[in-house]
Amino acid sequence: MKTVLAPVTWALGLVVCAASMSAAQVSDVYRDPRMDFGTIQTVAVLPFANLTREQVAADRVRDVFINKLLSTEAVYVLPVGEVGRGVAKTEIAAPTAPPAEDVVKLGAFLKVDAVITGVVREYGEVRSGNSAANVISISIQLIETGTGRVVWSGSSTRGGISFWDRLLGGGGQPLNAVTEQAVDALFDKLLGPPAK
Amino acid sequence: MPHRASRFLVGLCVAACLVAGRTADVWAAEQPSAVAVFPVENLSGVNVPADVIRQVLTERLAASGITVLDDETLDAFVVRHRVRYAAGVDAATAALLHKETGVEGVVIASVGLSSDMVPPKIAMVVRLVSTTGAPTVVWADDAGLSGDDAPGLLDLRMVNDYDELVERALDRLCGSLLDYLATGQARTDVKRAAKFRPRVAYNGVRLEAGKVHSIAVLPFFNVSERRNAGEMLALLFMRHLSSTGAFRVIDTGEVRQQLLQARVIMDGGISVADADLVGTILEADFVLAGRVLAYDDYEGPEGRTHAEFSVVLIERATRRVVWSSHSDNHGSDGVRFFGRGRSTNAQGMATQMVRLATEMIANGRK
Known part of the structure; x- marks a missing residue:
């Protein structure tokens, strides 16, 4: 009897494990299935919200993001001065998190198909024991200017203290390299095939 | 044999024409006495x-x-x-x-x-x-x-x-x-290490062959803690753009005067409308502007230099951004042994970063 039950117990255990793992798999990307992303030709990148202690973190990440996005040649990105002019002319009170009607108004003024907003959540050095490394965490939203709807949203975290940093010491990678990696990861999610 | 000689002569003529064509599109002014x-x-x-x-x-x-x-x-x-x-x-x-x-x-x-x-x-x-x-x-x-x-x-x-x-x-x-x-020739033996290339760049510059393009360099918007860093970066861009030979660089005095007369205020960067206005007044084919995020020097024997800036080049004819880049370097980048190759002066490092960016602009889109 014992020999018959053992394989059944194992099989049940495996099924329970698989079910719990699939339930825990949460994607950090939202993509509107009704949106035709091919229609987005021109975008404006609004100032990013800065939740870090570093004063210019949002400016730095936004600059890297704009240059990377332009260099993909997937879309045309308006210069930051033009976006600033649009924000001032349309009198948007909160450019880092504009309401839908402001996005529509700004889109009409700047003649862009979408605007991008972002939040820099972490930027700088983290410490754990004797180890230290740079970390960055950002999230981005793509908002269509026709309706003011969020059509894509994603986040990315790169850097931090790795197992090898703890074991062997070392200060991780430079902040600019980590920033580029985080932005590249976002583009992979944005421009790559939709997650199944 | 005579056939080979004539082919050689034709080749020589073609090469001479190419060299002549190359020098024709290089900006050269008469040296003042x-x-x-x-x-x-x-x-x-x-x-x-x-x-x-x-x-x-x-x-x-x-x-x-x-x-x-x-x-x-x-x-x-x-x-x-x-x-x-x-x-x-x-x-x-x-x-x-x-x-x-x-x-x-x-x-x-x-x-x-x-x-x-x-x-x-x-x-x-x-x-x-x-x-x-x-x-x-x-x-x-x-x-x-x-x-x-x-x-x-x-x-x-x-x-x-x-x-x-x-x-x-x-x-x-x-x-x-x-x-x-x-x-009448500017020195071209400028030291520049590959590590100072822009970290990210979009290059959509298409320069018309045989034409010298005029360019206005605006003061960079300064976000760094260093006073006058925007003016210093603009000077370095003027210095290197003028030596590429592909551009006629309008002096900052004239640019400043026209910005004041047109009452252009750049809050955070240049807008397309401002670039169009400035370009039209100055008869500039291109308007270059940017932002300085860091420009750090240190005093004494120990410290670390840091230069970080982004550049945008707007073409007046199309009213579009044709170049955009982000450069970021520390003085210790690429230094492995005994501090060899360390940059001890932010300008000494920034000039190499700017040189490489301007060369890419002058070479245009491949």
């Missing part, structure tokens, strides 16, 4: 030996047979025409200066860094602006030196004397200027 040396622009935020620098420039030019406008005549001109801005030349001042004094160029030196603490540091940009037509930068060079740039064995080649370092910088800059005035 009479110049005025304007007061030194101090962007360092500390006292600098401005009079000494100006005197050395004047003496070296005069010793080489260049006619230099004397101080009395220059002072009288400045008073007569109420010239308030001497760190650049606008079109009206250039025309009056040329008409009344016969001067064909103006030499302007800008000091970006000065420290007499051991090891001393000095960073300068000197440019020659033509006054015979629209004020255009015809030559420019820079020197960013630190006393411990090349300490050598047992620090025997360390420079601890500030005056000696300033003299070295001026020797280099005067030599470069006199070479240009003698030959």
